[in-house]
Amino acid sequence: MLEHGQGAPLKPKRVVVIGAGGFVGGAVVRRLTRDGVPAHGLTRKELDLLADGAADRLTAALDPDDSAVFVSALAPARTPALLVQNLRMAEAVGKALAARPVAHVVYISSDAVYADDANPVTERSCCQPSSLHGMMHAARELMLKTDVKAPLAVLRPSLLYGARDPHNGYGPNRFRRLAEKGEAITLFGEGEEQRDHVFIDDVAQLVALALSHRSRGVLNIATGVSTSFRDIAEKVVSLAGSRSEIRGTPRQNPITHRHFDITDCLKAFPKFRYTPLDEGLARAMQPE
Amino acid sequence: MSLPVVGFAGLTHLGLVSAVGTASKGFRVVGYDADGTRVRDIAAGRMPVVEPGLDDMARTFAKNLCYTARLADLEACDIVYLSTDVPTDARGESDLSVIRSLVAEVIPALGPQAMLVILCQVPPGFTRGLPLPPHRLFYQVETLVFGRAVERATQPERFIVGCADPQRPLPKPFAEVLGAFGCPILPMRYESAELAKIAINCCLVASVTVANTLAELSERIGADWHEIAPALRLDRRIGAYSYLAPGLGIAGGNLERDLATVLKLSEGAGSEASVIAAFVHNSRHRKDWALRVVHREVLARKPDATFGVLGLAYKENTHSTKNSPSLELIRHLQSWPIRVYDPVVPASAAPHPAVTAAGTPLEAARDADALVIMTPWPEFRAVSARALAETMAGRVVIDPFRVLDPAATQAAGLSHFVLGTSHGSVG
Numbered sequence: 001m002l003e004h005g006q007g008a009p010l011k012p013k014r015v016v017v018i019g020a021g022g023f024v025g026g027a028v029v030r031r032l033t034r035d036g037v038p039a040h041g042l043t044r045k046e047l048d049l050l051a052d053g054a055a056d057r058l059t060a061a062l063d064p065d066d067s068a069v070f071v072s073a074l075a076p077a078r079t080p081a082l083l084v085q086n087l088r089m090a091e092a093v094g095k096a097l098a099a100r101p102v103a104h105v106v107y108i109s110s111d112a113v114y115a116d117d118a119n120p121v122t123e124r125s126c127c128q129p130s131s132l133h134g135m136m137h138a139a140r141e142l143m144l145k146t147d148v149k150a151p152l153a154v155l156r157p158s159l160l161y162g163a164r165d166p167h168n169g170y171g172p173n174r175f176r177r178l179a180e181k182g183e184a185i186t187l188f189g190e191g192e193e194q195r196d197h198v199f200i201d202d203v204a205q206l207v208a209l210a211l212s213h214r215s216r217g218v219l220n221i222a223t224g225v226s227t228s229f230r231d232i233a234e235k236v237v238s239l240a241g242s243r244s245e246i247r248g249t250p251r252q253n254p255i256t257h258r259h260f261d262i263t264d265c266l267k268a269f270p271k272f273r274y275t276p277l278d279e280g281l282a283r284a285m286q287p288e
Numbered sequence: 289m290s291l292p293v294v295g296f297a298g299l300t301h302l303g304l305v306s307a308v309g310t311a312s313k314g315f316r317v318v319g320y321d322a323d324g325t326r327v328r329d330i331a332a333g334r335m336p337v338v339e340p341g342l343d344d345m346a347r348t349f350a351k352n353l354c355y356t357a358r359l360a361d362l363e364a365c366d367i368v369y370l371s372t373d374v375p376t377d378a379r380g381e382s383d384l385s386v387i388r389s390l391v392a393e394v395i396p397a398l399g400p401q402a403m404l405v406i407l408c409q410v411p412p413g414f415t416r417g418l419p420l421p422p423h424r425l426f427y428q429v430e431t432l433v434f435g436r437a438v439e440r441a442t443q444p445e446r447f448i449v450g451c452a453d454p455q456r457p458l459p460k461p462f463a464e465v466l467g468a469f470g471c472p473i474l475p476m477r478y479e480s481a482e483l484a485k486i487a488i489n490c491c492l493v494a495s496v497t498v499a500n501t502l503a504e505l506s507e508r509i510g511a512d513w514h515e516i517a518p519a520l521r522l523d524r525r526i527g528a529y530s531y532l533a534p535g536l537g538i539a540g541g542n543l544e545r546d547l548a549t550v551l552k553l554s555e556g557a558g559s560e561a562s563v564i565a566a567f568v569h570n571s572r573h574r575k576d577w578a579l580r581v582v583h584r585e586v587l588a589r590k591p592d593a594t595f596g597v598l599g600l601a602y603k604e605n606t607h608s609t610k611n612s613p614s615l616e617l618i619r620h621l622q623s624w625p626i627r628v629y630d631p632v633v634p635a636s637a638a639p640h641p642a643v644t645a646a647g648t649p650l651e652a653a654r655d656a657d658a659l660v661i662m663t664p665w666p667e668f669r670a671v672s673a674r675a676l677a678e679t680m681a682g683r684v685v686i687d688p689f690r691v692l693d694p695a696a697t698q699a700a701g702l703s704h705f706v707l708g709t710s711h712g713s714v715g
Contacts, residue, residue, distance in 0.1 A: 124569070263576040266583050267620050273588065 001123055002268040005104070005151050005214035012067040012104070012211050014038040018047065018058070018093060019072025023165050024108055024157075024203055028069055031204035037211070044072075049089035058096035067211050068097065070144070071108040076169075077136040090140040094147030104214045105148050106207055109137040109156045111220060111258070120261040123156075123218045151216035155206060158222040158260065162200030163284045172197055175233050176285055179240035189251035191230030196222040196260050199280030209269050222260035223274040235278060239285055291315050292461035295365030297394045299323075299330060299355065301337045301608075302407065302432045303371030308345050309441030311352035313468040318365055324357040331355045338607045338632050341438040359397045366461040368398060369407045369428070376541055380548035382411060391418060398424075403462055406450075409542060411549050412482040415450055422452030423459065427478050429485040435605030446472040450481025489546040490564070493538055495531040497567050500574045503534035503708030513708030514690065534707040536613035536662075536688055537575035539602045544568070544611070578617050578660055581686050581705050586658040587624075593682070595626045596656035598649050598671075599663025600633040607632045614662030615639055627652045631665055650679050657682030664689035673700035 015032055019025040020041025032039035040061070047057055049072055062068065070093050077083050097105060111121060112134030118125035129135040141154050161172035168174045170188070178185050203221055210219070233246045265272065275283070291314060296307040299321035311317040321327050326336060335343055346353065354361070362368050372390050375383045387408055395418075398404060405426045406415050415427040427450030433440050447466050449458065454475040457463070466473050476484070503513040517532040526532075538544055547564050554561035586593050602612035609615055618626060619639045627644040628635045629652035635645030646652035649671045653659045659680060661668055668691045676685065676692075677700040685697060688707040697704040 120573075122573075261573060263573075263580060266576075266579060270583075270587075270620060270623050271591065273591070 001264050002153060002210065002213075002215040002217040002219045004268070005216060006212070009209070009212035010214075011035070011037050012214075013065045014040060014063065015067045015069060015211060016062060016102075017041045017069045017071065018049075019043075019070065021045070022071060022073075023160065023162065023167070023200065025069070025071040026164065027162070027200045027204040028071065028207050031201070031208050032211075035208055037208070040066075042072075049092045050085060054089075054092040055095035055099070058093065059100045062096060062100040062102055064100070064102060066102045067104040067106070067214075068102050069106045069108070069207060069211070073108075073136075075133065076131075077133045078131075080132065083132045083136050086136045087139055087143070090143045094143050097144075097150070098147045101149050104151050104153075104211065105144065106153045106155060106210050107141065107144050108203075108207070109141055109154050110134065111156050111158045111222065111260075113138040113141070113156060116256060119257065120259040121220060121222070122261045123220055123264050151214055153210045153215045154218045155203075155210065156218065156220045157203055158196040158198050158220070158258070160198050160200055160203060161280065161284055163286070165200070171195070171229065172232055172236060172281060172284065175236040176240070176281070179236045179242040179244045180285075182242055182244055184245040184247050185233045185237070186247045186249060187229055187233065188249065188253070189255065190248040191233060191246075192228055192255045194226035194228050194257040194259070196224070196226045196258060197232065197277060197280075198223055199275040199283065201283075202274050202280075206265075206269070206272065209272060215268065219264060219268060220260055220262065221265075222262055223277070224260055224262035224265075225277065226257060226259045227277055232277075232281075235281055236285075239282055292366035292465055293318065293364055294465055295320060295362045295368035296371045297321075297362065297368055297390060298370065298372030298408075299326060299336075300371055300373045301339070301434070301437065302373070302430055303369070304330065304335070304337060305339055305342060305432065305437040305441045306369065306371055306407065306430070307353065308342060308349065309438065310465065311349040312345055312442055313465075315352065315465060315468070317353050318361055319353065319355045320357070320359060320362055321355075322357060322359075327355045327357045338605065339437045340435065340605055345438060345442075359393060362394065362397045363399050363402075365399065365402055367403045367405060367465060368394060369405045370394065371407045371430075374408045374410065374545075376545050376548070380541070380544040381552065382409065382545055382549070384410065384414065395420060403459060405462070409485060409545060410482060412479040412486075412553065415478040415482065416452070423456075426451050426458075426462065427481050429481055429488070431485075431488065434608055435603060442469075444469055444471050446474055448481050448484050449473060449475045450478040451475055452478065486546040486549055489543050490550065490567075492531050493543050493547060493567050493571075494563075496535060496538060497570050499532045499534045499708075500537070500570060504574070504577075506708050507710055510710040512710065514706075533689075535574070536577055536707075537571035537573070538567070539575075539611045539613055541610045544571070575613055575616060577707065578613065578662065578686055578688060579620055582617070582621070582658065582660065585684050585686070585703070585705060586682070590657055590682070593624060593657035594655065595621060595624060596646070596652040596654070596659040596680070597626055597628045597638075598630070598652055598659065598661045598668055599665055600628060600630040600635075600637050601663050601665075604663055604665045609633055609637055612663075617660065617662060618643070627654070627656065630663065631667055650675055654679045655681045658684035658686060660686040661689070661691050664691045668692075673697040673702060677701050 020029045021043030029039045029041040113127045115126045115128035165173045293316045295318040296303045307317045307319040403424045429448035506513040520526045600614050627646050629646040673696040685702045686705045690706045
């Protein structure tokens with residue numbers, strides 16, 4: 001559950017976005033800029049968190065009045081080496097935030113921290129990652145809780161999609177690219193698994209809301225509506241006007257679903273509305 | 289030989305109803321409370337609690353009843369029940385400081401042979417630790433049900449009595465009082481009786497949680513829990529009076545208190561109690577049912593909607609708003625205009641910066657985009673669905689407890705959302 005340090009929203013003086021070159025970080029910077037909030041984006045070019053002296057360089061870039069959004073990650077962290085690298089990045093950020101405390105910190109985590117069978121997932125669901133990626137985020141959350149003295153908001157997004165997503169994982173982004181090329185979409189099994197897919201602009205808006213309320217605590221970023229991969233493939237093909245074939249394959253693994261109970265979001269931000277999947281997919285397919 | 293005189297220390301909801309119920313059995317009763325204003329109000333017939341039948345019964349047996357703010361008046365009693373409220377903290381755990389200080393005041397005021405009976409909800413082990421000889425110290429399980437308290441106080445199913453030695457007969461005056469109610473008396477050791485109270489509540493919560501869990505599933509798979517529950521009640525292993533009506537989680541505070549007590553005791557004792565944690569989790573989830581329906585069925589379509597809310601009390605026939613689902617819902621609707629009506633609770637109890645008080649249910653519904661019926665007060669059943677449809681601007685009626693007749697509501701063109709039916713699914 002998020003608690004707001006500021007009941008009425010106030011524009012942050014400046015927001016430093018650590019990891020501004022990525023899919024989420026870029027969207028956050030664009031959103032803040034659109035809202036008239038001074039945003040200082042740090043990409044790997046300006047700040048390589050794995051380089052020697054990264055913590056000192058970040059410390060020098062921070063002002064006490066800043067809010068910081070930490071989104072940088074080598075994701076997905078599928079190998080032990082990537083896990084360790086991600087933790088070193090968080091160590092550098094933690095050191096900098098301990099040395100130069102700021103006004104507010106937002107960490108972009110992941111719903112991968114939750115147990116696979118935690119349905120419906122809430123902010124109070126058991127954190128029991130089954131993947132290195134989930135363990136990475138869970139460990140980073142704890143590292144930040146240790147180092148950060150400012151109010152800390154941990155946002156845990158479900159699966160994200162959007163036009164600029166550089167990843168090509170199984171789901172809306174890959175399906176969209178295949179549909180646009182008229183190539184076949186291959187499903188795991190018949191694509192029965194239901195997941196909660198979030199449009200990238202919604203993540204950016206929720207980050208902006210958390211910043212403007214100086215919120216602390218945990219909030220999941222999920223729409224509360226889960227959809228099967230087959231339904232998504234069919235929607236994408238239809239929206240693209242494509243003739244892509246949607247192919248099932250023999251099922252290798254049991255069907256699992258993930259649903260979210262988003263009541264905490266309704267309470268934290270009662271006027272916020274998630275973009276419906278059909279609308280989000282249509283927007284993701286428009287050329288920017 | 290004269291009948292024993294019975295005292296009640298603490299004219300709380302429990303104490304007052306129990307005092308009047310005992311007086312109705314012919315005993316002289318002394319009702320003590322340190323709050324002189326409360327005592328004067330009660331003596332003048334202005335009851336601080338709403339309970340069907342209480343006012344009439346207090347008038348009928350007034351000659352047996354004496355209310356006092358003087359502690360020394362308890363000296364005339366053969367038996368004194370301690371009937372104060374035991375407040376809970378945010379985690380649902382009991383704050384025993386109130387009862388401890390009342391015990392410290394009452395014990396010196398007792399007659400030399402008088403018995404003290406703890407009637408409050410206390411954790412196992414509490415009674416045995418009190419400084420009174422075992423033959424004068426007892427614990428008795430209370431089973432107050434708000435809205436049915438008089439019936440429960442005058443026609444109990446049984447008495448569960450905690451004592452130091454359950455093999456010894458109860459003292460004559462105490463046995464005489466309990467015997468007047470004509471129900472079984474079950475003496476047991478203090479700790480067993482204290483845990484029996486908790487066990488009763490855990491069983492009730494288990495039933496309610498089963499109902500709530502399967503009601504939610506019903507909503508999502510096209511079943512109707514209202515068709516299923518009567519079939520379960522005909523099963524002798526489940527029972528005609530079992531708690532199978534779906535609700536908005538566990539309200540009122542006392543059930544949550546017992547769940548918190550079991551969790552704490554189990555943690556200390558190392559016993560497995562994850563099912564109790566699951567009850568708490570499910571209750572929290574279902575408490576927000578109406579909020580989820582409001583967002584999905586109303587605000588997602590009309591972001592500037594206005595609402596009518598019927599009911600503020602945590603349940604019907606009570607003035608209590610402790611842990612009221614209605615107030616919890618209203619707390620999260622502060623950004624939207626609402627108009628409220630409750631037969632007993634004033635609109636000022638609503639945690640909302642700009643709530644409007646309505647004088648009737650229909651006035652609360654006037655021009656509303658959605659009406660939410662959060663307390664199943666009997667008078668709401670008389671509200672005409674057709675009249676609602678005429679006065680409301682929108683068509684949505686969120687009626688978790690199915691106060692309105694579904695067929696009439698549907699015939700009036702309203703969208704009726706009810707706990708446990710697929711029609712009220714919130715996805």
